[in-house]
Amino acid sequence: MTMTDDNQATAAYVGGKATGTAADRAGLMAAGDAAGKAPAHSPAAWTAAGVPASPATIDPDLWPEVAQPPSGAKAAVAGKAAGLLFKGAVKRLPLRVEYPDGTVLGTGGPDAPVMTMMRPEAFEARIGDNGLIGLGESFMAGDWEASDLAGVLEVFAASVDTLIPTPLQKLRSLYLPRTPRQERNAEQNTRSNISRHYDLSNDLFSNFLDTTMSYSAALFPSDAGPLASVGWEALAEAQQAKIDRLLDKAGVGAGTRLLEIGTGWGELALRAAARGATVYSVTLSSEQQALAQERIAAAGYADSVTVALQDYRAVEGEYDAVVSVEMIEAVGYEYWPIYFQTIDRVLAPGGKVAIQAITMPHGRMLATRNAYTWVHKYIFPGGFLPSVRAIEGVTQQHTSLRVRERMGMGDHYAATLRLWEERFLERSREVGELGFDAVFQRMWLFYLCYSRAGFQSGYLDVQQIVLDRREALL
Secondary structure (H helix, E strand, O other), rough: OOOOOOOOOOEEEEEOOEOOOOOHHHHHHHHHHHOOOOOOOOOEEEEOOEEEEEEEEOOOOOOOOOOOOOOHHHHHHHHHHHHHHHHHHHOOOOOOEEEOOOOEEEOOOOOEEEEEEOOOHHHHHHHHHHHHHHHHHHHOOEEEEEOOOHHHHHHHHHOOOOOOOOOOOOOHHHOEEEEOOEEEEEEEEHHHHHHHHHHHHHHHHOOOOOOOOOOOOOOOOOOOOOHHHHOOHHHHHHHHHHHHHHHHHHHOOOOEEEEEEOOOOOOHHHHHHOOOEEEEEEEEOHHHHHHHHHHHHOOOOOOEEEEEOOOHHHOOHHHEEEEEOHHHOOOHHHHHHHHEEEEEEHEEEEEEEEEEEEEHHHHHHHHOOOOOOOOHHOOOOOOOOOOOOHHHHHHHOOOOOEEEEEEEOHHHHHHHHHHHHHHHOOOHHHHHOOOOOOOHHHHHHHHHHHHHHHHHHHOOEEEEEEEEEEEHHO
C-alpha cells in the first residue's frame, strides 16, 4: 500500500481535503472537550463490536461531507431510489441487514455477517447522492454498524458485478463522480497526493505496523498454518521474507547498484545494504524519508544507502536492479508507460526488475479506470490498481522489458490486513491521543476492512512480478 510526498506542514487528509497537522486536529478536539463534548478517543466511544463509535457531533470543518447527509427534495428522491436498489440487491446476498423497525433482509443464517442500520434514511441519502462513496461516508458517520465489517464488505465485493442492475451499469459514466484534475498524478500533483496519506504521521503508522514498518503484503511461510489464524508474532519475519524474495529475484547481492522506487520506512533498503548492495531509494514523503534515514543511520548503512526526496521520473544513472514494492498503484493509469520507461531507461544491461503490485481483474480495471471512489477521496488520491494483463501490455508496447515470472499471494495480504486491523483497534486510545478523532478511526478501519474484503473475495490479488530484457538482448 504504497504512495509518498513532501509537505512542510504535514497535511492530514480528512473530509476530502488537507486540513493541517495531527496537532491541529488535536487542538480542535481539545477545544471541543473544553466545551463539554466527550473526547473522540474516550473509552466510552465504542460500539459493542469493538468499533470506534461515531461521536454525538461531527465537526463540519474537519468532515464537511460526513457531518450531515444530503438534504432537499432532489436528495430525498435519489435516496428513495437508492434505498429500493439497495434492498433489492441485499435480499439475495448471504448476509443479514437489520433495520430499526425489525425488518431483516438477506439470505444469511445466524452465522452470517450482520449490517445494522442505525439511520437508514441518512444511509440511503448518502448512497443516492454519491454511490459507494456514500457507503463509506455513512459508516464514518455511524449511519450503520457491522458485527464483522470485513465480512459484510466481502459479501459486497464478491457481488460487485451484480449489485447494480445491468442497464444502470451502462449509465455509470453519467452519474459517477470523476477524478478531480488536481488529483491526477502529473508531476505537479504527485507530492500533494502522496502527502495526504503518507505524511499523516509516522506515529499513526507505527501504531499498527510491525517493527519492520512495512506497509505492504507480507509473505508467510508455508508451515505457518491457516493464514486466517496466523498471529501477530509471525508478521515481522513474514515481511522480511517478502523483501528477501524480491531481492533474490532481482539478483541483489554484494556490489549490486540497486534502485528502489518507493522507500517506505526503509526496511528493504536496510536488507539490501546488509547484502552489500549500494542503494538509491526515492520517495516523495518527507515523513518517510526522515524515519528511513534515521533507521538506516542507526544500522550503520548511511554510507551505502541514499534516500532521496525525488519523483521516480527524475531518476538518473544506471542500476543493476530495480525493486518497487506496491508503488505502481500510486502511479495512475495514464502514467504507467512512463513508470516502466523510466525503469527501462536506468536498468543496466543484464539487469533485473522485481515489483510487488496489487492487481485487479482486467475487465474491472477497464470498467473503473475513470471512476472516482471512496478510496480516492479519503485514502489514496490519484491511485489506481493495474491488472496483470495491463502490466504485460504496457511493458510490451512501451519498453524492452518483459514479464518473466510472477507469483500471486492475495491470501497473504488478507492475513496481513487482518493483523493490521486488529492492532489498529487495540491501539485506538493511542491513535486518539495523536489527534485522530473517532470519524478518522472509523474511516481508517473501513479502509483496512474494505481492502481485506477485496483480497478475501478474490476481487483483488497481489503479485510479485519479475521482469528483464533477456529477449531484447538475444
